[in-house]
Every structure is written in structure tokens, then in C-alpha cells.
Amino acid sequence: MARDLDxxxxxxxxxxxxxxxxxxxxxxPFLADRFANPSGSYRFARDARRALDEARDQVAETIGCRPxxxxxxxxGTESDNTAIAGxxxxxxxxxxxxxxxxxxxxxxxxxxxGTVVPVDRVGRVDLDALGEALDDDVAVVSVxxxxxxxxxxxxxxxxxxxxxxxxxxAVLHTDAVQAPCSVDLREVWPHVDLMALSxxxxxxxxxxxxxxxxxxxxxxxxxxxxxxERERRSGTQNVAGIVALAAALAxxxxxxxxxxxxxxxxxxxxxxxxxxxVPDSRETVPAADKVAGSAHLMFAGxxxxxxxxxxxxxxxxxxxxxxxxxxxxxxSHVLAAMGVxxxxxxxxxRLSLGRTTTAEDVEVAAEVVAGAVEQLRTRSR
Amino acid sequence: xxxxxAMSGGVDSSxxxxxxxxxxxxxxxxxxxxxxxDSDSGCCSVADVDDARRVAQQxxxxxxxxxxxxxxxxxxxxxxxxxxxxxxxPNPCIECNRHLKFDRxxxxxxxxxxxxxxxxxxxxxxxxxxxxxxxRRGADRAKDQSYVLHMLDQAALARTLFxxxxxxxxxxxxxxxxxLGLRTAAKPDSQDVCFITxxxxxxxxxxxxxxxxxxxxxxxxxxxxxxxxxxELVTVGQRRGLGLSGGGPKxxxxxxxxxxxxxxxxxxxxxxVESTAATRPMWVDGPVGxxxxxxxxxxxxxxxxxxxxxxxxxxxxxxxxRARRVAPGQSVVFYDETDEYVLGGATAT
Numbered sequence: 001m002a003r004d005l006d007x008x009x010x011x012x013x014x015x016x017x018x019x020x021x022x023x024x025x026x027x028x029p030f031l032a033d034r035f036a037n038p039s040g041s042y043r044f045a046r047d048a049r050r051a052l053d054e055a056r057d058q059v060a061e062t063i064g065c066r067p068x069x070x071x072x073x074x075x076g077t078e079s080d081n082t083a084i085a086g087x088x089x090x091x092x093x094x095x096x097x098x099x100x101x102x103x104x105x106x107x108x109x110x111x112x113x114g115t116v117v118p119v120d121r122v123g124r125v126d127l128d129a130l131g132e133a134l135d136d137d138v139a140v141v142s143v144x145x146x147x148x149x150x151x152x153x154x155x156x157x158x159x160x161x162x163x164x165x166x167x168x169x170a171v172l173h174t175d176a177v178q179a180p181c182s183v184d185l186r187e188v189w190p191h192v193d194l195m196a197l198s199x200x201x202x203x204x205x206x207x208x209x210x211x212x213x214x215x216x217x218x219x220x221x222x223x224x225x226x227x228x229e230r231e232r233r234s235g236t237q238n239v240a241g242i243v244a245l246a247a248a249l250a251x252x253x254x255x256x257x258x259x260x261x262x263x264x265x266x267x268x269x270x271x272x273x274x275x276x277x278v279p280d281s282r283e284t285v286p287a288a289d290k291v292a293g294s295a296h297l298m299f300a301g302x303x304x305x306x307x308x309x310x311x312x313x314x315x316x317x318x319x320x321x322x323x324x325x326x327x328x329x330x331x332s333h334v335l336a337a338m339g340v341x342x343x344x345x346x347x348x349x350r351l352s353l354g355r356t357t358t359a360e361d362v363e364v365a366a367e368v369v370a371g372a373v374e375q376l377r378t379r380s381r
Numbered sequence: 382x383x384x385x386x387a388m389s390g391g392v393d394s395s396x397x398x399x400x401x402x403x404x405x406x407x408x409x410x411x412x413x414x415x416x417x418x419d420s421d422s423g424c425c426s427v428a429d430v431d432d433a434r435r436v437a438q439q440x441x442x443x444x445x446x447x448x449x450x451x452x453x454x455x456x457x458x459x460x461x462x463x464x465x466x467x468x469x470x471p472n473p474c475i476e477c478n479r480h481l482k483f484d485r486x487x488x489x490x491x492x493x494x495x496x497x498x499x500x501x502x503x504x505x506x507x508x509x510x511x512x513x514x515x516x517r518r519g520a521d522r523a524k525d526q527s528y529v530l531h532m533l534d535q536a537a538l539a540r541t542l543f544x545x546x547x548x549x550x551x552x553x554x555x556x557x558x559x560x561l562g563l564r565t566a567a568k569p570d571s572q573d574v575c576f577i578t579x580x581x582x583x584x585x586x587x588x589x590x591x592x593x594x595x596x597x598x599x600x601x602x603x604x605x606x607x608x609x610x611x612x613e614l615v616t617v618g619q620r621r622g623l624g625l626s627g628g629g630p631k632x633x634x635x636x637x638x639x640x641x642x643x644x645x646x647x648x649x650x651x652x653x654v655e656s657t658a659a660t661r662p663m664w665v666d667g668p669v670g671x672x673x674x675x676x677x678x679x680x681x682x683x684x685x686x687x688x689x690x691x692x693x694x695x696x697x698x699x700x701x702x703r704a705r706r707v708a709p710g711q712s713v714v715f716y717d718e719t720d721e722y723v724l725g726g727a728t729a730t
Contacts, residue, residue: 305448306489306492309445309493310493327430327434328446328447329448375494
């Protein structure tokens with residue numbers, strides 16, 4: 001039974017976004033004729049080097065940092081690992097993060113024997129608890145800019161104040177992987193020392209990311225070798241991926257304000273339609289606390305694996321918590337950290353909207369979700 | 382028919398999926414994530430999930446993964462550990478069938494609109510011509526798994542398919558998988574309990590979950606003859622690992638008194654009993670009494686007995702010829718006198 005992959009409603013932009021045409025256009029020449037290694041010593045290589053340097057300028061401009069502070073990596077998780085493990089290895093001491101971080105941060109902190117601090121009802125780090133967990137021994141604090149599951153925005157200015165006061169030796173890292181479509185990174189960068197981005201979350205390709213590292217921030221590289229990226233990330237640069245990432249980031253930055261209004265309006269309609277149609281449903285985090293593209297909902301007494309199957313059958317792409325290595329849904333550590341009761345957390349649904357989402361998508365998704373929840377409730381004992 | 386086929390990542394369920402697809406059914410494969418810890422195929426058995434998914438792709442059917450690990454812990458693993466603590470001998474595969482495959486999964490399949498759940502078990506479901514269905518041994522007697530399926534009643538059997546039950550040899554089944562180019566064609570059959578690694582074994586698994594207690598080993602007269610470090614690992618019928626001196630007749634565990642810390646050994650005749658009491662009966666088509674054949678292990682030889690119900694949800698099994706004592710906790714499964722059809726089963730006490 002051949003699957004129709006052309007007709008579906010894509011509501012999983014937080015998992016990955018479709019590539020922007022300008023990103024595809026930007027990368028294609030480097031997959032074909034302009035294939036040189038940017039470290040070469042001939043004119044042909046200098047062409048690739050120039051593309052790389054221009055991309056670095058573009059990314060720096062979007063973050064509001066200096067070009068030399070931009071390190072290209074193999075993705076968001078690598079950037080998070082480099083920042084956290086690298087800071088601990090360079091300076092010694094503990095890593096600290098909130099309990100609702102992405103596994104790319106949380107598992108690194110746990111692996112290093114660090115400290116995990118509680119979050120509040122919307123998933124934002126508890127600043128008092130954070131302050132209590134900090135001391136002179138702390139090497140790095142990592143707090144995400146936007147939560148990947150429930151969409152909550154952090155107040156990094158407030159976090160930075162606590163960190164500077166209580167852990168003067170620590171560097172502050174932010175996993176900003178979910179941020180570029182919704183947050184002007186220039187407003188975040190002044191508060192942090194390190195920032196991780198992932199190309200495919202804003203219309204770039206997968207397998208390429210950024211670690212912005214403020215000059216003077218000391219961290220050990222994760223990947224050691226030929227000394228590319230000023231010794232901070234060895235390995236021949238993924239030139240095609242990097243130029244595409246830069247093109248996507250610049251385009252995302254340019255249309256952000258306009259997109260936020262449009263996507264936010266669609267999200268409000270989607271959430272309004274579903275919560276009106278489905279009894280015992282709730283929006284997990286109020287719109288005021290989260291980014292425009294995030295519609296995270298919970299349906300009491302539903303199993304999200306069943307819900308996702310029915311949505312898939314109806315051509316709606318959505319997600320619940322994070323999938324484990326086997327592809328099974330694990331109970332959400334984010335909702336658990338927020339103190340959400342199991343009866344609700346088991347019926348969590350993450351719909352995430354983005355650049356390609358249309359009003360028609362929203363209508364279809366709302367109808368399909370309401371119908372699926374109804375089916376599950378009627379047929380279950 | 383819309384069929385959800387449980388794909389473990391082994392060759393039997395791979396072929397089951399292929400046969401259903403070729404029979405024209407609307408087939409979706411599902412792999413249950415049951416155990417979140419170490420297994421012989423890696424953490425969460427990810428390698429087996431990979432095999433199942435790849436087979437589903439090759440067959441061009443959808444493949445899902447359902448996470449039932451919490452239910453598996455609560456309904457299979459925790460009771461397995463508790464049984465050892467209580468001094469009984471659990472059968473986790475039967476509990477998994479009872480609570481996971483033919484309850485949790487079957488119910489979800491029904492909710493999602495499937496007409497039936499299929500598995501790669503070697504057993505057959507046949508109509509009796511009078512509107513009822515019967516559970517029959519697999520055609521390949523060496524691979525027959527009807528013993529672990531005895532809990533299926535009429536309602537469950539009506540919504541269950543065992544597509545590979547008619548195969549008389551495993552070679553035939555592997556040949557089909559090979560012809561379809563499935564990567565599971567030559568995969569070895571799974572052995573033993575899925576959540577226990579061959580490295581750590583049962584002792585290693587239990588040692589991380591319960592405290593072991595030493596016990597005296599005594600003969601039928603009460604004289605001390607040996608000792609064991611962990612009474613939790615001792616099973617009725619066991620011969621080895623009892624700290625007994627060599628020579629003399631073979632001696633078997635005939636009784637385990639967990640609370641007193643005493644293991645009683647005797648010769649084979651001390652192990653023989655007239656009857657066996659069992660509880661929690663499950664019937665394929667309603668309660669049965671009278672002469673039957675009784676199987677007490679997954680591949681044990683059936684023995685003749687007469688069964689009758691006893692007060693309070695019990696069954697008494699009276700052996701035609703005195704039989705070895707059945708370890709408490711083990712399933713006794715009743716077959717008709719042709720030794721082909723399952724009538725039901727119960728748990729030895």
C-alpha cells in the first residue's frame with residue numbers, strides 16, 4: 001500500500017521545518033561545482049572559504065555577536081554538548097540546568113554528575129531554586145531560550161542576574177534551538193556566553209548547527225583534529241549546509257515580526273477551535289508565556305500513542321513527547337517537571353505551526369483532532 | 382480485514398505479517414516496547430525494533446511502536462520478582478500474553494479500529510462447526526506455543542490470528558522469509574526471558590532487585606545436607622546448585638519453605654504427588670471437568686489426569702499415575718484427550 005506523502009497537514013514544525021527555498025538555492029552549488037575544501041590554498045578553495053566567511057558574517061549579524069564568535073557544528077545537540085561538557089572540562093566544576101531542558105542538555109548535565117533544578121507550572125526555571133543550586137564550584141549553567149515541547153519562553157535576563165550573582169565563575173549557555181523563528185536572538189545574546197542553534201529548525205538543512213561562543217569564554221572542543229573553526233570544532237566544514245543555514249537564518253530574521261503575527265493568529269484559532277470542541281481539554285501553557293507557533297494541548301484520559309496514530313491516518317503530522325531510541329513515546333519529562341498529573345500528561349499533543357502553515361491546515365487539524373479524541377473516548381471502556 | 386500484527390523483530394512475526402499482507406488484508410505492524418532496561422539485543426531491545434521496522438518497510442506496510450513499558454513493569458516484571466521473593470516459580474511469558482499482547486494491545490487495536498490482532502505464535506485457531514472456536518496446537522509440534530496461550534477465551538480468539546501456526550517446519554517459514562529478502566530470515570529464535578540478559582542471568586537480574594537469603598538444605602528426615610546462598614533462586618524439581626556432596630542417588634528439591642529458610646530435598650519418588658491444586662482457571666470455552674491431558678511446562682510432555690473444580694476458584698488435578706510435583710506458580714494447561722486442543726489452564730499452588 002503506497003503511502004500518499006504529498007497530501008498531509010504538517011503540524012510538527014518544532015520537530016523540523018521544511019527547508020526554505022533560499023536555503024536550498026544557497027546550498028546546491030556547493031553540492032555540485034563549488035565543492036572545494038575551504039582550507040585549500042588555491043583560488044577554487046578560496047571561493048568556498050569566502051562563502052563560509054560570508055555565512056559566518058550573516059549568522060553573527062542575526063545573533064548580534066562578532067563573526068569570530070560563531071562556531072559551525074554538526075547540529076544543535078553537538079553545540080549543547082560542546083558548550084556544557086566543554087566548559088566543565090576546561091574549568092572543572094559542576095554543570096547545572098533546569099529539569100525541563102531538551103535531552104541534548106539534560107542528559108549531558110546528568111552524565112557529568114551535575115545538578116538539575118526544578119521548574120514552575122509553565123516549565124520556566126525556578127529562580128530561587130536555581131540560586132540555591134549555584135556556588136563557586138559551578139562551571140556552566142544551561143537554560144533553554146524556548147522549550148521544545150510546550151513552547152515556554154525563558155527570561156534569560158533574570159537567569160543571567162542570578163548566575164552572575166551566585167556563580168561568578170560560571171558561564172551561561174542557552175539552548176536556543178527552538179528560538180530563531182520566534183525570538184530576536186539579539187535580545188538574548190547580551191545575557192549569555194554560549195548559544196546553540198540548529199539549522200533545520202528554521203528552514204535550513206539537518207546536520208548543521210551553530211555554537212555562538214563569546215570571546216573569552218573558555219571551553220574544551222568536543223571534536224579534535226585539524227583545528228578548523230579556530231580549534232573549537234575540527235573537521236572539514238559542511239560548506240553547503242553552512243551557507244544554507246545562514247541563508248535560512250537571515251530570511252527567518254527578516255520576516256520574523258510579520259510571521260509572528262500571522263502564525264500567532266493561526267495558533268490562537270487552532271487552540272480555540274479544539275478546546276471549544278473537545279470537553280476535558282486544556283492548553284498546557286497560556287499563550288502569553290510561550291512562542292507563537294506552539295499549540296500544546298492535553299486531553300484527559302487519552303493515550304497519546306493512539307491519538308497520534310489516528311492523526312497520522314487522517315494525514316495530520318503532530319507529536320507528543322520525545323521519542324526514545326526505539327521510536328516509542330516516552331512519558332514527557334517536561335510535563336512531569338511542570339507537575340502535570342499523569343492522567344493529563346498521557347494525553348498530551350504538540351501541534352507546532354510555522355512558515356508553511358495555512359488557515360486551511362488549521363481548520364483541518366482542529367477537525368481531525370476533535371474527531372480523533374472523540375473516537376478514542378467513545379471506543380475505550 | 383484490518384489487522385494489527387505484533388512484530389517482535391523475529392522471523393515468525395515477520396512471516397506472519399507477510400502472509401497477512403499477501404492474503405489481501407490491510408496490515409499494520411506494531412512493535413511493543415516492553416522492557417526499558419538491558420536485554421540481549423541492547424537497551425530497550427532497539428535492535429529488534431530496527432529489524433521489525435525494516436521488515437515492515439520491505440513488506441510496504443506501516444510500522445508503529447507502542448510504549449507499554451510501564452504496564453510491562455507492573456504486570457510482568459514486578460510480579461516476576463515478587464514470585465521469587467514468595468518462593469514460587471513465575472512464567473513471565475504467560476503473564477505478558479495475558480496482560481500485554483492479548484489485553485493491552487488487543488484493546489488498543491480495537492479502539493483504533495482494527496478487526497484483529499495477529500502474532501507469530503505457533504498455534505492454530507479453528508472453528509468447531511458450531512459457532513465456537515477452538516485453540517489448537519501449532520502444526521510444528523516442536524515449536525508449538527499453545528501452552529503460553531491458554532488464557533485466550535472465545536472473545537479473545539475471535540479477534541486473534543496466528544498466521545504461522547499451520548507451518549509444519551521452521552525451515553519452511555525461514556524459506557519464505559528468505560525468498561522475500563527479509564533480514565530476519567536467519568535470525569536465531571529468541572530464548573528464555575526477554576528482560577534477562579544471558580550475561581547477568583536470572584541471579585544477576587534478581588540480585589539488583591531483591592535481597593537474597595541463605596537457606597539450609599535438609600533431607601526428608603530433616604537432617605542438614607547442604608546450603609544455598611539464595612533461597613529466592615530455588616525451584617521445586619531443581620537438582621543442581623544445592624551444595625550437596627557428590628555421589629549417591631540424584632536428589633531434587635521437593636519443597637521450598639521460604640519463611641523458614643529451609644529447602645527440602647529428596648529422591649525422585651519424593652517428588653511424586655497424587656494430585657496438584659491450581660487456582661485462577663481460564664477456559665477457552667467454559668469450564669471443563671473430567672479426564673484431560675495436562676502440560677506443566679512450555680515444552681513438557683502432557684500427562685493424563687482428571688480435573689475438577691474446587692471451592693473458591695480452584696481446580697484440582699488428579700494424576701492418573703503419580704506425577705512430579707509442579708512448582709507453585711507454574712501454569713498447568715489442559716488439553717483434550719486427542720492432545721490437540723487447549724481446554725484451558727490454571728496456576729499451580
